[in-house]
Amino acid sequence: QVQLVESGGGSVQAGGSLRLSCVASGFTTRGACMAWFRQVPGKARERVAIISGGHDKETADSVKGRFTISRDDDKSTVYLQMNSLKFEDTGIYYCASRNHYWCTRADADFVYWGQGTQVTVSS
Numbered sequence: 001q002v003q004l005v006e007s008g009g010g011s012v013q014a015g016g017s018l019r020l021s022c023v024a025s026g027f028t029t030r031g032a033c034m035a036w037f038r039q040v041p042g043k044a045r046e047r048v049a050i051i052s053g054g055h056d057k058e059t060a061d062s063v064k065g066r067f068t069i070s071r072d073d074d075k076s077t078v079y080l081q082m083n084s085l086k087f088e089d090t091g092i093y094y095c096a097s098r099n100h101y102w103c104t105r106a107d108a109d110f111v112y113w114g115q116g117t118q119v120t121v122s123s
Contacts, residue, residue, distance in 0.1 A: 002024075003025045004022055004095045014085060014086055015085065019082070020082065022034070027112070029076045034069075035047060037093070040091040048069075052101060058103075063082075067082050082119070091118075093116060093119055097110060098110045
């Protein structure tokens with residue numbers, strides 16, 4: 001059974017940091033595009049960061065310089081280090097995987113999704 005389980009969310013004051021983890025089971029993350037998305041009620045889902053099956057990375061302009069995506073395929077885990085958090089970073093953060101080395105711009109290409117972890121930043 002394929003699963004992605006996120007953890008590490010919580011409440012933090014603006015300026016603080018959190019590290020999200022996403023552990024995969026039922027498939028290997030090795031060689032697969034992985035991504036972090038976030039959802040705020042009333043707003044469109046936003047792609048926060050992606051990492052190719054290697055280590056090519058992209059982050060959204062809204063988090064550039066503050067968030068870093070990384071992976072440890074030996075642990076089937078993807079991380080999102082979030083620094084200098086802002087109130088507008090509040091939302092549910094989801095991990096997703098695509099069965100392909102390269103990431104695309106189509107969210108529909110991501111076939112596996114986690115249940116999400118809540119991040120709340122107070123100003």
